[in-house]
Amino acid sequence: MSVDLEKLLRPVERPMAPFPPKYMVLASGENMVVRQVGRKDIPSILPYIRPLIHVERDYYDLVAARIYAELLAYYRYRVQDEYVLVVQVEGELVAVVNGRMVNADVGMSYHTIALRRGLRVGAHAFAAKMEYHFDILNQKEVLIVAESPIGFRRWMIEYELEKRPGIQHELGGVPSYALTKELFDRARGTLIVGRRPVPEDVLAKAEEAILPPSDPPRPPAYLMAAARSEYDPTGTALMLQQWKQEGKV
């Protein structure tokens, strides 16, 4: 008797209501679109995550490595009930968030990675992810952990998450925190913003292609400056000044 091993390895997935795209205006005045993508889009995203695996600053290496693996696992049917939201400005990929349904009532947040910084892009993306769990999937709570101090500040402190000491998050490490429906509702209009429907032209631009980040990590230009952080922008700026003094730029 032949056995289709792939059928055994693939999880049985439950139907999940789709995330309706939304948009918001950033501090830069640009429109930012949050929308759900499917498996076919993952190969377009992975090349933009991969360089971040080498960025030590702010735990980008850890988060990028993990979200890369999670996206790959989603693409290859190795995680049950996972979803992926992409965040774009004029088509440019500025953030990716993902998570999964544990059961009908409980969701699990996986990762949030911002490819553009300084405009609250990651915070907006995380808020959209939470909106998906509560408003679209109608869940009661979402389990969350943070891997970086920035994440801890953004999620645990800003949302005042509740501790779940007895529950181990799938990402391992520290015990889970949880965002409950009540806490989520309290953050509406302040931490959770955005509008629907997305203007047709703005959505069309986002769906046309997932464009690369406009400011990707670069190799170190000045080794002393890059001693601890392979792509520390400081090194680039110091080198620029040196080049100016030497008349090279």
Add this chain to the structure above:
Amino acid sequence: MRNVYAIGIGITSFTRLEFQLVEIASYPVMFALRDCGLKQVDQLYVANMGGARLNHQTALGSAVVDSCNLLPAGAATIENGPASGAAAIKEGFMAVASGMHDVVVVTGAERMREVNGLEATDFVASLTHPLAEYIYGVTLPSLAAMFTRLYMEKYGVTERHLAMVGVKNQNNALKNEFAHLQQAITLEGILDSEEAFTNNPYVAEPLRFFDCCPVSDGGACVILASEEVAKKTGRPMIRLAGVGQSTDTHAVLARKDPTDLLAVRRAAAQSMEMAGVKPKDVDVAELHDAFTILEIAESEEVGFFKKGEGHLALERGETELGGKIPINVSGGLKGRGHPVGATGVAQAYEMVYQLRGEAGERQVKDAKVGFTCNFGGFGNNVICLTFIRED
């Protein structure tokens, strides 16, 4: 007194740096020495406010002079709150002007991102009056917020004016590769859109997130020298022509009118008088905009505009690059960042850069006279510098 010239400059990025504080203070020195072609100096001053408290590093002067291979030059650390930078420049100026030394290195450095934002805010608040302010929970953002509220009531400044300063300076920072903030912002994004309140929440009402300078690490250096040494470098002759310093009450509440920045007015007048210039002669200025309201208030006190009319000049675009008196074209504290001990030196760096005509995209055309205001405490220790290009 002898004439004193700024002959060499150097700077690091203002951001979160992964170096030790000593290194942050040393890199700009190395760049400034290359800039002027010197290898030996007589004296080194390091401006720093928080090394002992934030970085467990004292005696920075001794550390940096060795780190830069400048032994056996004299060395000392200058701590004067957020005005440490300009205070160190004043010391350097006096050393050269008096004839005691021919070449003095002044470097400023701070590593504030070693601690979290709350600790950094508390550290800066340690400059407030211990009994009249600090014990009541006063921080610099809260002091600035109360000052802003009074200014709004008295002179009609609005949140839109504050946001306009923020947009101007943060967008100026895009032309400065060493600036901390490298993202453009717009009035729509931080004030007018549905999402503006989330993008730009109140920190201490009426001051919002984009009204406050970031907490930065960074270092900057200016080398001061006698005329004889300056001529040998072959670089444009930038004279530190005026130095003014004034103080005011430690506690803001002890002032007759808290909106009256008396120390700024006195320090600016002293500095300009010493240099033999008037406010109308200044081509480019760096004012201490730790909070957006301060740029408006200082622009009035130093004499660029009448009291209560700074925000009107802002509306007319007079403080923009290309305007009548461009202010904070480097991005200022708001956009370039504010490593407290380094700020006063970074302001001087910018003046030398501008007056040399080397500032590239942010160059103020034909700049001959530059002015800086380094605002210590909440206006209780202010130092103003005036630079003149001699052709």
